[in-house]
Amino acid sequence: MPDLPSRNDWERKLARLMGRYFQEGLDDLIDALYEDPDKPENLNNLTQEQIDKLNDWRRDDLVEARVSLRDALQAIYLEGAEGEVNSQPIGVDWGLLNERAIRWAEEYSYDLVKGIKRTTQRSVDEALTLQRELRETIPTGFEAGVTQRDLRRRLSETFGPRRAAMIAVTEVTRASVQGTMGFMAQLRHEGVRVVAIHRTNKDERVCPICKPRDGKPIENIYQEPPLHVNCRCWVTARVVRNE
Numbered sequence: 017m018p019d020l021p022s023r024n025d026w027e028r029k030l031a032r033l034m035g036r037y038f039q040e041g042l043d044d045l046i047d048a049l050y051e052d053p054d055k056p057e058n059l060n061n062l063t064q065e066q067i068d069k070l071n072d073w074r075r076d077d078l079v080e081a082r083v084s085l086r087d088a089l090q091a092i093y094l095e096g097a098e099g100e101v102n103s104q105p106i107g108v109d110w111g112l113l114n115e116r117a118i119r120w121a122e123e124y125s126y127d128l129v130k131g132i133k134r135t136t137q138r139s140v141d142e143a144l145t146l147q148r149e150l151r152e153t154i155p156t157g158f159e160a161g162v163t164q165r166d167l168r169r170r171l172s173e174t175f176g177p178r179r180a181a182m183i184a185v186t187e188v189t190r191a192s193v194q195g196t197m198g199f200m201a202q203l204r205h206e207g208v209r210v211v212a213i214h215r216t217n218k219d220e221r222v223c224p225i226c227k228p229r230d231g232k233p234i235e236n237i238y239q240e241p242p243l244h245v246n247c248r249c250w251v252t253a254r255v256v257r258n259e
């Protein structure tokens with residue numbers, strides 16, 4: 017079967033979700049650090065109150081986003097499975113497949129959110145460190161500091177739409193592939209011998225990493241797409257007939 021029929025819709029939906037989260041995250045961070053929108057602040061001397069706000073932002077963010085992500089991932093998983101189910105002569109217990117989807121989405125959404133948060137924290141830390149270092153090299157007597165605009169600019173990639181879109185593409189691929197893999201696991205459970213085959217788009221989106229894998233069997237979890245950021249590959253099931 018071809019790639020996920022509603023891939024574009026899912027990509028847009030996840031990108032919107034992440035984009036909104038990033039925008040809110042950045043606004044909260046800036047609010048925590050700057051009381052006066054136009055006044056530069058010396059981030060070397062954060063007050064305890066500011067530090068507390070910053071820590072709160074880090075603790076609470078992504079909680080709501082995880083639930084929305086989980087629900088979307090679960091639906092994509094089932095859609096990825098459904099496409100394969102329809103193209104195979106052998107059916108599986110849809111209830112059990114649905115349980116697999118729920119379990120996978122619940123577990124994976126935590127990993128995903130943790131990974132996103134780690135990257136985000138690292139870039140916030142780097143930005144703050146850099147700003148502190150810059151501050152220290154500025155001769156005293158100058159009215160200088162780190163403005164909101166400076167910090168926003170520095171963090172624009174981490175919290176920007178480009179990163180949100182990349183996460184969306186990659187995670188739609190993952191959930192859809194996991195759905196197909198779940199369907200195959202279910203087939204194996206019922207005694208059917210089945211092999212997963214890597215499939216790529218034969219257009220400009222095909223990358224040097226995935227192109228050589230096209231049509232090849234997937235032998236371990238490290239070969240399951242996505243194999244890189246922005247990977248749009250998928251897998252199909254090949255039933256091995258008993259001779």
Ligand SMILES: [Zn+2]
Nearest residue numbers: 226247248249
């Ligand atoms: Zn790929």
